[in-house]
Amino acid sequence: MIIKKKVASICKKSKSMLLATSADNTQWVGQGSAFYSIAGLPQMTVPEVMNALDYTDDEKAKFTEMAPIDLGKNISDAYPEEILADEIKAVYHNAVKYVMVKAGGRVILINSEYLIPVKHEAQTGYYVRLKENGDAFLCIKVGMLAEAIVMDSCFTETEIHALIDGMKSIETSILNGYAPYTENNLNNSGDDQTEIS
Numbered sequence: 001m002i003i004k005k006k007v008a009s010i011c012k013k014s015k016s017m018l019l020a021t022s023a024d025n026t027q028w029v030g031q032g033s034a035f036y037s038i039a040g041l042p043q044m045t046v047p048e049v050m051n052a053l054d055y056t057d058d059e060k061a062k063f064t065e066m067a068p069i070d071l072g073k074n075i076s077d078a079y080p081e082e083i084l085a086d087e088i089k090a091v092y093h094n095a096v097k098y099v100m101v102k103a104g105g106r107v108i109l110i111n112s113e114y115l116i117p118v119k120h121e122a123q124t125g126y127y128v129r130l131k132e133n134g135d136a137f138l139c140i141k142v143g144m145l146a147e148a149i150v151m152d153s154c155f156t157e158t159e160i161h162a163l164i165d166g167m168k169s170i171e172t173s174i175l176n177g178y179a180p181y182t183e184n185n186l187n188n189s190g191d192d193q194t195e196i197s
Contacts, residue, residue, distance in 0.1 A: 002036045002147055006117035008053035010034065016065040019046050022075045022146075029053075031065075034114035035075060037147045074129070074137070077146050081130035082139065088126060098153065101138055103128035108136050108152040115140075118148050 007029055011017045016031040021043075028035045029049055044052065046066045073079060083104040090112065091098050097112040106128050118124070123143045128136050140148040 001119040001121060001142070002038065003117045003119055004038065004053060007036045007038075008055065010114065010117065011053075011063075012055070012059060015063050017046055017050060017063055018065070018067060018069045019044075019049055020069050020071040020075060022071075023073075024077075026075075028071065028075050032151075033111070034148065034150045035071065036117055037075075037145075039145075039147075071149075074149055075146060077141070077144055079127075079129050079139065079146075082127045083130070085126040085128060101126060101128060106130070106136050108138060109155050110138055110150045110153055114148075114150045 011029065011031045014031040014033075018030050018032060018035070020028040020030075020035060022028065022037075025043065026037055026039045027041065027043065027049070028037050030036060038049070038052075041052065046068065047060075050060055050063075050066070083106070085101050085103045087100075087102040089100045091100055091109075093109075098109045099112045099115060101108050101110065108128060118140050121142055125141045125143075127139045127141060129139045129149075130136050135152065137152055138150040139146055140150070
């Protein structure tokens with residue numbers, strides 16, 4: 001389930017509102033690094049989505065980018081190259097909390113802030129999707145339905161492996177591909193998290 005107020009907060013912070021429509025006419029909203037399904041709502045324009053997300057006129061005026069965007073098959077429920085995550089770890093790097101996702105030998109790092117709008121459910125699954133050019137991104141699904149995609153952060157494969165080598169200890173929570181991340185444990189700053197230097 002997508003928490004729309006959290007989506008509104010992410011778009012507001014970046015001053016960007018991008019709107020995409022999937023093949024089944026489900027609309028997705030995001031700001032470039034992450035997109036979220038807003039299923040169950042009628043087809044809307046960008047200004048109508050902004051009204052639905054309860055932005056004030058002053059908040060709307062601060063947006064610098066508002067446009068429709070074509071995300072193609074990236075937001076489809078079925079994807080040709082999709083691997084269920086087999087390991088998920090929460091880590092810090094340069095005072096930013098990331099989620100490290102491993103799947104089929106691939107490793108991606110995403111900003112944990114972009115997982116906050118996703119309310120974890122029993123059927124929530126985390127998948128790494130591979131583009132034709134070799135890039136990867138995270139797709140979060142409930143059952144067979146995609147409900148969020150998050151782009152990989154700007155780390156090269158070499159940099160990611162260097163980060164892994166530098167880790168002392170990291171909290172891991174995996175049960176048969178089930179990653180019970182919630183808003184609380186993605187936002188806490190307790191001693192169970194490790195800074196990567």
